[in-house]
Amino acid sequence: MRLPVPACWALLLALGICRAHRARPRNVLLILADDGGFESGAYNNSAIATPHLDALARRSLLFRNAFTSVSSCSPSRASLLTGLPQHQNGMYGLHQDVHHFSSFDRVQSLPLLLGRAGIRTGIIGKKHVGPETVYPFDFAYTEENGSVLQVGRNITRIKLLVQKFLQTQDDRPFFLYVAFHDPHRCGHSQPQYGAFCEKFGNGESGMGRIPDWTPQIYNPQDVQVGGPAPHHVPKMPTRPASLAL
Ligand SMILES: *[C@@H]1O[C@H](CO)[C@@H](O)[C@H](O)[C@H]1NC(C)=O
Numbered sequence: 001m002r003l004p005v006p007a008c009w010a011l012l013l014a015l016g017i018c019r020a021h022r023a024r025p026r027n028v029l030l031i032l033a034d035d036g037g038f039e040s041g042a043y044n045n046s047a048i049a050t051p052h053l054d055a056l057a058r059r060s061l062l063f064r065n066a067f068t069s070v071s072s073c074s075p076s077r078a079s080l081l082t083g084l085p086q087h088q089n090g091m092y093g094l095h096q097d098v099h100h101f102s103s104f105d106r107v108q109s110l111p112l113l114l115g116r117a118g119i120r121t122g123i124i125g126k127k128h129v130g131p132e133t134v135y136p137f138d139f140a141y142t143e144e145n146g147s148v149l150q151v152g153r154n155i156t157r158i159k160l161l162v163q164k165f166l167q168t169q170d171d172r173p174f175f176l177y178v179a180f181h182d183p184h185r186c187g188h189s190q191p192q193y194g195a196f197c198e199k200f201g202n203g204e205s206g207m208g209r210i211p212d213w214t215p216q217i218y219n220p221q222d223v224q225v226g227g228p229a230p231h232h233v234p235k236m237p238t239r240p241a242s243l244a245l
């Protein structure tokens with residue numbers, strides 16, 4: 001997978017094909033990490049321990065040669081969910097707040113088409129695209145109806161929501177899109193939790209706890225920057241320090 005590591009974008013990490021049996025319909029799990037790069041064992045980064053992601057990646061389709069159409073959050077999410085570049089899907093910029101961009105009303109997105117084809121769709125985490133009529137999901141826990149810290153960063157909460165989705169009685173095959181807000185910076189919006197929200201849920205006073213997370217501190221000197229395409233990563237001295245968080 002070749003991607004620049006841009007300021008506000010989600011990396012497509014792994015596409016899990018859950019039911020391998022040939023005759024049966026397959027389910028799809030799509031995992032994104034907001035601003036994530038190649039920092040996982042699945043991409044041969046040995047400085048970081050990601051055993052669960054690596055195990056999932058071994059049973060999944062791992063993208064080795066994929067590109068983001070633009071290094072910005074909503075436009076690249078919209079491209080991923082429509083297969084169209086932003087000038088065709090209408091999402092030229094960020095969706096929420098003052099930016100106010102939306103996809104064109106007649107765009108046929110992945111969740112829309114899959115829903116029509118009898119596939120159950122779910123989104124957990126950061127959505128950041130719209131309008132709702134273009135991106136309808138049957139099951140949705142996003143920043144639009146909850147705290148993005150909870151649905152996008154609290155891995156225990158995310159785990160419980162995934163369980164809720166999987167335990168719902170439904171015979172249809174599914175497409176589940178889990179979009180982590182990690183490792184996006186949060187110092188501008190939630191400065192109390194640190195530059196990358198690295199303190200959120202770390203168990204210290206006032207930070208709450210995320211039961212499934214044991215914080216691990218990385219030394220910037222040990223951090224490997226880059227992946228299969230290290231020439232895409234700008235060689236800035238702040239990169240290792242940022243990735244260490
Ligand atoms: C990781 O390294 C192994 C062994 O060299 C190689 O087979 C594999 O393709 C590499 N994975 C990626 C994502 O580059």
Ligand SMILES: *[C@@H]1O[C@H](CO)[C@@H](O)[C@H](O)[C@H]1NC(C)=O
Nearest residue numbers: 137138139140141142145146
């Ligand atoms: C968010 O929307 C879903 C429906 O997709 C609903 O089940 C859930 O209760 C909502 N969450 C909140 C916090 O309102």
Ligand SMILES: *[C@@H]1O[C@H](CO)[C@@H](O)[C@H](O)[C@H]1NC(C)=O
Nearest residue numbers: 154156157201207208209210
């Ligand atoms: C994370 O979610 C779990 C389950 O909902 C909750 O018990 C815990 O308090 C949450 N942690 C934070 C920091 O909000």
